[in-house]
Amino acid sequence: MxxxxxxxxxxxxxxxxxxxxxxxxxxxxxxxxxxxxxxxxxxxxxxxxxxxxxxxxxxxxxxxxxxxxxxxxxxxxxxxxxxxxxxxxxxxxxxxxxxxxxxxxxxxxxxxxxxxxxxxxxxxxxxxxxxxxxxxxxxxxxxxxxxxxxxxxxxxxxxxxALVDVIDALGGLDITLTDAEVVHMNNYCVETSKVTGADYTKIEPEVAGTYHLNGVQAVSYSRIRYTGGGDFERTSRQRHVLELIAEKAQSASFxxxxxxxxxxxxxxxxxxxxxxxxxxxxxxxxxxxxxxxxxxxxxxxxxxxxxxxxxxxxxxxxxxxxxxxxxxxxxxxxxxxxxxxxxxxxxEKCTHKATSDSVIESDDDYGSGSGTSNDYSNSGSSNSNYNNSYNNSYNNSGSSSGTGSGSGTGDSGGGSDYGDYGGGSDGDYSGEDYD
Structure with a gap:
């Protein structure tokens, strides 16, 4: 590999x-x-x-x-x-x-x-x-x-x-998005809204441009990890969001x-x-x-x-x-x-390579004591970890497109990261995991 x-x-x-x-x-x-x-x-x-x-x-x-x-x-x-x-x-x-x-x-x-x-x-x-x-x-x-x-x-x-509340209090942020970022942001917004109880409006059509984003949208944008750079690009987005927050906070009222x-x-x-x-x-x-x-x-x-x-x-x-x-x-x-x-x-740990028969520990099990893990080749089960988009992206050697085993497609192979919101039991989230 x-x-x-x-x-x-x-x-x-x-x-x-x-x-x-x-x-x-x-x-x-x-x-x-x-x-x-x-x-x-x-x-x-x-x-x-x-x-x-x-x-x-x-x-x-x-x-x-x-x-x-x-x-x-x-x-x-x-x-x-x-x-x-x-x-x-x-x-x-x-x-x-x-x-x-x-x-x-x-x-x-x-x-x-x-x-x-x-x-x-x-x-x-x-x-x-x-x-x-x-x-x-x-x-x-x-x-x-x-x-x-x-x-x-x-x-x-x-x-x-908490950043949802900060951004909404500041009146939202203007952010330039690519085509892929608009799609993934819309998908993440479903779970962000569900968790925070805050509202948003889906961007349609899903095309590149500069948009005025509210708290749910801007936080969802900063959570994207499916555009090739994974966590490195995600941290870059998060820092950009914070730059805009800092700029607006400097001129905010008491x-x-x-x-x-x-x-x-x-x-x-x-x-x-x-x-x-x-x-x-x-x-x-x-x-x-x-x-x-x-x-x-x-x-x-x-x-x-x-x-x-x-x-x-x-x-x-x-x-x-x-x-x-x-x-x-x-x-x-x-x-x-x-x-x-x-x-x-x-x-030594790096000698234990994943294979088609490997089990992959789900982040959702961290701290649960259950020790549950799911098959590396599992197709869209509700807790499969990297068997969908992340693994698909890895196995495709960084290909810019591909189809994950969860529903939906994306730049990094699409599908769901953990399967939770892709092809598993909660498949209405169009192949994104709020991760």
């Missing part, structure tokens, strides 16, 4: 838009908060769900003294939460590291690709987004620390659907920003104390957004037994070194033996 290599380039600061410097998680939320003033923010902090984490479970790495004292490193999670809860059992659609240089006020971001093959707390190797589902914020922070030699103890999580806070803060979870949040909010004007990168920056794709299609670090040691140099410069960091051991484990 062929492996396709992808080298993700970092660009200079001048070539990055505001959106590429903002986190998918808090970009829209805190761009609005920054303009409201500390007094208002402090009065609203009690709306945020605050938690306590067991630091003994976070696998905090030993780091250089400079990194420990000179930076605040925070894990950011964007959750696909259908029930509104922000604990374990939810997939983390987006995982990022935000690193604040306390001396300069510069904030740098590292996106951890959700399908990256990494080691979980139990010693198994799975996609990065499985960690939050299995172990909540403790499990997800632990995964970042153990696989990247990080010292993170703080996190912020937000229900991704009442609009207050409305956004009231709607979004209840959908945020963190282990920052209220006193800590107020302290950092007080200095927010001093912060400036720096560059951004993806992890693993040097990677390849493969299809493995049970876990399905994964992003593989090439190699873990070199990618971790790149992250540390990007965030902290030459601070004396050296790769730990733990990282080299995990690299060996990733290499």
């Amino acid at each position: 062929a492996r396709r290599s992808h080298r993700r380039r970092r660009h200079g600061l001048a070539s990055w838009s505001i959106g590429k410097k903002l986190g998918v998680i808090l970009g829209g939320t805190f761009a609005a908060v920054a303009a409201t003033g500390v007094v208002l923010v402090a009065s609203k902090m009690t709306k945020i769900e605050t938690t306590e984490l067991d630091t003994d479970k976070l696998n905090i790495a030993e780091t250089s003294e400079e990194q420990e004292t000179g930076y605040l490193n925070v894990a950011l999670f964007g959750l696909d939460s259908r029930e509104g809860d922000l604990g374990k059992g939810n997939r983390s659609d987006t995982m990022m590291i935000a690193s604040l240089n306390k001396a300069t006020g510069e904030v740098k971001l590292v996106s951890v690709y959700r399908d990256t093959l990494l080691e979980l707390d139990d010693g198994s190797y799975n996609k990065a987004n499985a960690a939050y589902a299995f172990g909540g914020p403790e499990g997800a922070i632990s995964l970042i620390n153990r696989n990247m030699d990080m010292d993170i103890s703080k996190y912020v999580a937000v229900n991704f659907n 009442s609009t920003l207050n409305k956004i806070i009231d709607k979004v803060f209840p959908q945020v979870s963190t282990n920052f104390t209220i006193a800590e949040m107020i302290a950092y909010a007080k200095d927010i004007a001093k912060y400036k957004l720096g560059d951004s990168m993806g992890f693993p920056d040097n990677n390849s794709f493969d299809m493995l037994d049970v876990v399905g299609s994964v992003v593989i670090p090439e190699t873990l040691t070199s990618n971790v070194e790149d992250v540390h140099k990007f965030l902290f410069g030459d601070d004396g960091y050296t790769i730990s033996s733990n990282i080299t051991d995990i690299e060996d484990g990733i290499r």
Whole structure:
């Protein structure tokens, strides 16, 4: 089975838009908060769900003294939460590291690709987004620390659907879409509307153009992963949406920003104390957004037994070194033996290639304890994982068109990702999965 290599380039600061410097998680939320003033923010902090984490479970790495004292490193999670809860059992659609240089006020971001093959707390190797589902914020922070030699103890999580409220409060966004993006966005809108309870109008005819999108449509656009670039293109769309949110929030009225806070803060979870949040909010004007990168920056794709299609670090040691140099410069960091051991484990796991007889674990089973998985060659059953569009795209070696085994066609092979809304029991969603 062929492996396709992808080298993700970092660009200079001048070539990055505001959106590429903002986190998918808090970009829209805190761009609005920054303009409201500390007094208002402090009065609203009690709306945020605050938690306590067991630091003994976070696998905090030993780091250089400079990194420990000179930076605040925070894990950011964007959750696909259908029930509104922000604990374990939810997939983390987006995982990022935000690193604040306390001396300069510069904030740098590292996106951890959700399908990256990494080691979980139990010693198994799975996609990065499985960690939050299995172990909540403790499990997800632990995964970042153990696989990247990080010292993170703080996190912020937000229900991704909170962005629907932000965008609607700002009056919508103007976004240019391709023919394929219009089709896929319309399909995603069905589930986005169902989950959020918000309305939308289907775009017809489904042709390329610049459209004024409401919250359901813009969030659905940012969830598309079927146009060839998979999760890489999806994160690009998400960043573009956040760029537009930030631009509109800068000129929004006080009442609009207050409305956004009231709607979004209840959908945020963190282990920052209220006193800590107020302290950092007080200095927010001093912060400036720096560059951004993806992890693993040097990677390849493969299809493995049970876990399905994964992003593989090439190699873990070199990618971790790149992250540390990007965030902290030459601070004396050296790769730990733990990282080299995990690299060996990733290499061994990659020998378990998927075949026509393989079973592929469904993301919907993460954290359920059921251990259910479905046949790799299953045709449109309600929980088949990558056997439809994602596998079809992979097996067609990136062909620009194809037919998935779920209903519907698309640029990446069409059909449904998990089968849930394609040819399975809920086939009325025209071959898209809200994933």
